[in-house]
Amino acid sequence: MSTHQSTTGATAPVTAPGAGSGDDATARALDAHVFHSWSAQAQPTAFVLAGGSGSHVWDHAGRRYLDFSSQLVNTNIGHQHPKVVAAIQEQAATLATVAPATASLVRGRAAERVLSHAPAGMSKVFFTNGGADANENAIRLARLHTGRDKVVSAYRSYHGNTGAAVVATGDWRRVPNEYARGHVHVFGPYLYRSEFWATSPEQEAERALHHLERVIQAEGPASVAAILLETIPGTAGVLVPPPGYLAGVREIADRYGVVLILDEVMAGFGRTGAWLALDHFDVQPDLVTFAKGVNSGYVPTGGVMISAEIAATFDERVFPGGLTYSGHPLAMASIVATVDAMAEEGVVENAATIGRDVLGPGLADLADRHPLVGDVRGLGVFWAVELVRDAATREPVGADVMGAIKAGALARGLLPFVADNRVHVVPPCVVTPDEAAEGLALLDEVLTEVGARI
Numbered sequence: 001m002s003t004h005q006s007t008t009g010a011t012a013p014v015t016a017p018g019a020g021s022g023d024d025a026t027a028r029a030l031d032a033h034v035f036h037s038w039s040a041q042a043q044p045t046a047f048v049l050a051g052g053s054g055s056h057v058w059d060h061a062g063r064r065y066l067d068f069s070s071q072l073v074n075t076n077i078g079h080q081h082p083k084v085v086a087a088i089q090e091q092a093a094t095l096a097t098v099a100p101a102t103a104s105l106v107r108g109r110a111a112e113r114v115l116s117h118a119p120a121g122m123s124k125v126f127f128t129n130g131g132a133d134a135n136e137n138a139i140r141l142a143r144l145h146t147g148r149d150k151v152v153s154a155y156r157s158y159h160g161n162t163g164a165a166v167v168a169t170g171d172w173r174r175v176p177n178e179y180a181r182g183h184v185h186v187f188g189p190y191l192y193r194s195e196f197w198a199t200s201p202e203q204e205a206e207r208a209l210h211h212l213e214r215v216i217q218a219e220g221p222a223s224v225a226a227i228l229l230e231t232i233p234g235t236a237g238v239l240v241p242p243p244g245y246l247a248g249v250r251e252i253a254d255r256y257g258v259v260l261i262l263d264e265v266m267a268g269f270g271r272t273g274a275w276l277a278l279d280h281f282d283v284q285p286d287l288v289t290f291a292k293g294v295n296s297g298y299v300p301t302g303g304v305m306i307s308a309e310i311a312a313t314f315d316e317r318v319f320p321g322g323l324t325y326s327g328h329p330l331a332m333a334s335i336v337a338t339v340d341a342m343a344e345e346g347v348v349e350n351a352a353t354i355g356r357d358v359l360g361p362g363l364a365d366l367a368d369r370h371p372l373v374g375d376v377r378g379l380g381v382f383w384a385v386e387l388v389r390d391a392a393t394r395e396p397v398g399a400d401v402m403g404a405i406k407a408g409a410l411a412r413g414l415l416p417f418v419a420d421n422r423v424h425v426v427p428p429c430v431v432t433p434d435e436a437a438e439g440l441a442l443l444d445e446v447l448t449e450v451g452a453r454i
Contacts, residue, residue: 023060024048037161038173047410052079055431057415065410068427068439069417073234073382076270076293077338077347078430084298087337091329100127100326110332113339114294114305117275119284123308127301127327131265131291132160134302135228138287139164140321141306142226142259145313149181150219152212152258153228154188156236159263168228171236186215188229190239192375192386193394201242209248213255221256226287231277234266237422238384240377246283253286259310261287265302269293270342270429273352273380280379286310293429295338301331342429351429354436355380359425362440370447372397372454383425385443389454396421401454408446414439 027048035041050060055078058064070076077084091106098104111125126141128134139151153159155170166173167180187195189208196207216224227249233239246262253260262285267277271293274280278288287310291302325331342348355378363383367373374388387397387405402418409416409423417424427439 022050024050027060054078054080055428055435063413065413065415066427066435066439066442067415068409068425068443069415070381070426070428071297072292073266073271073417073424073426074292074297076351076429077296077342078428081296081338081341081430083341084295084334084337087333088298088330091333095329097325098329100322100324104327104329104332106329106332106336107327110327110335113336114290114303117269117339118288118305119276119278121284121307121309122288122305124306124311125303126306126321127303127323127332128291129300129323129325129328130160130302131263131289132162132165132302133323134265134289134291134304135159135165135168135261135263136162137321138261138289138304139168139226139228141287141304141310141319142261144319145310146225146257146259148223148225150184150224151182151226151228152184152186152216152219152224154230154233154236155185156188156190156233156239157230157263158233158235159228159230160265182225184215184219184224186212188233188239189242189245190237191242192377202244205242205245205248208245209252212249213252216252216256216258221258224256224258226259226261227253228261228263230263230265230267231281231283232267232272232379232382234382234424235419237386237419238378238382238424240379241281246278246281250283250285259286261285261289263289265289265291266293267382269339270348270351271380271382271426273348273355275348277379277382295331295334296428298334298338299328299331300325301328301335345430347429350431351380354427354431354433355383358433358436359383359440362437363425366440366444366447370444370451372401372447372451378425381425381427381429381431385423385425387421387423397454401450404450404453405446408449409442412442412445414442414446416443 031045048059049057051058056064057067114125153168157170159165159168164180166177167183170185189204191204198204264276268290286307288305363376367376372387375386389395389397406418417426
């Protein structure tokens with residue numbers, strides 16, 4: 001029997017057990033009853049998963065895949081981590097659910113664990129059921145705290161699929177869902193496709209900051225409640241901000257009395273090789289939203305880290321927001337176990353090492369050797385490979401090429417994350433150097449094969 005070994009040597013069985021628990025054909029047939037996210041429903045589901053462990057997943061037939069997607073960039077601690085699974089099982093046997101207004105030891109411990117890695121000045125955590133409603137409630141907190149309405153966010157962003165969060169989002173999913181009020185968008189820094197005719201990171205930061213401030217001035221600063229930004233925009237392309245940009249955003253927010261919300265839903269809890277992505281930058285937000293990596297999505301959860309100043313607004317004033325499952329005990333137990341295991345096993349440090357020593361150099365090598373690769377960017381285990389038809393014009397490849405990339409990766413046992421004209425290289429934070437190198441070698445094969453055809 002093969003085993004999954006964590007960064008400290010803890011083991012758990014990883015032999016694919018799916019053959020006795022079902023089959024892929026049955027799973028596909030039953031899936032016909034499921035209405036899927038972001039999908040035309042007549043399209044059949046071709047890909048089935050039955051189990052997983054560490055950085056690998058498998059189907060019912062036992063075919064294994066190296067997970068370079070972390071599903072939706074959320075299984076930071078890997079699949080089926082034994083300590084997290086055990087914590088959920090133990091909590092289910094102790095107290096499976098409790099009303100959010102009730103004091104609960106496990107909820108308090110989860111808040112304590114989250115705040116232990118929060119930026120200075122954070123005093124409380126409002127727990128939600130995921131990242132979208134974390135952003136929803138952060139917007140609510142900012143509006144109530146300031147008495148203002150407008151929220152400024154980026155066109156290249158994704159903040160979730162609930163009322164205000166999806167309108168704060170900048171990509172195509174916002175357009176058919178624009179039912180919320182008071183949202184304004186700006187262009188953030190993205191040097192490879194600069195909106196500001198910039199030729200250096202310094203220019204890009206300076207001009208993006210000027211653009212942001214002018215939009216706030218034009219909208220009327222007294223009407224702007226918050227600036228909402230992903231610390232590192234993820235779904236939009238792993239757009240690592242240039243030096244000075246986030247510090248400059250903080251200065252603009254302070255100048256006009258605007259709340260700064262940093263969305264760490266995808267980038268937080270180890271993904272960038274730091275506990276929070278904001279740890280890489282000189283910035284102090286007022287609110288921080290999180291989800292995904294805080295417990296690797298084992299149980300749905302998210303939350304908002306709240307500064308002492310904003311929390312005090314509601315000391316004697318009722319906060320008009322809540323969720324039946326806020327701080328759900330199973331989710332809280334999984335947060336405690338995840339954060340503790342990540343600390344004990346050096347998972348965050350492992351992500352930093354993998355990014356510095358394996359993924360960063362390896363992806364740079366792919367960029368040097370493959371004309372398809374226009375740009376590579378990232379930190380830790382959070383990278384994007386942008387594919388182009390022409391290096392000079394930077395024309396993005398189309399859906400045909402990306403479909404071939406995805407099919408080629410799956411055929412080789414590599415589960416990719418594909419978005420627009422990019423392959424996001426986002427394995428779990430527990431990925432080993434050998435696994436990371438294996439994934440890069442498989443991606444190299446795919447780029448060679450597809451590149452020869454276009």
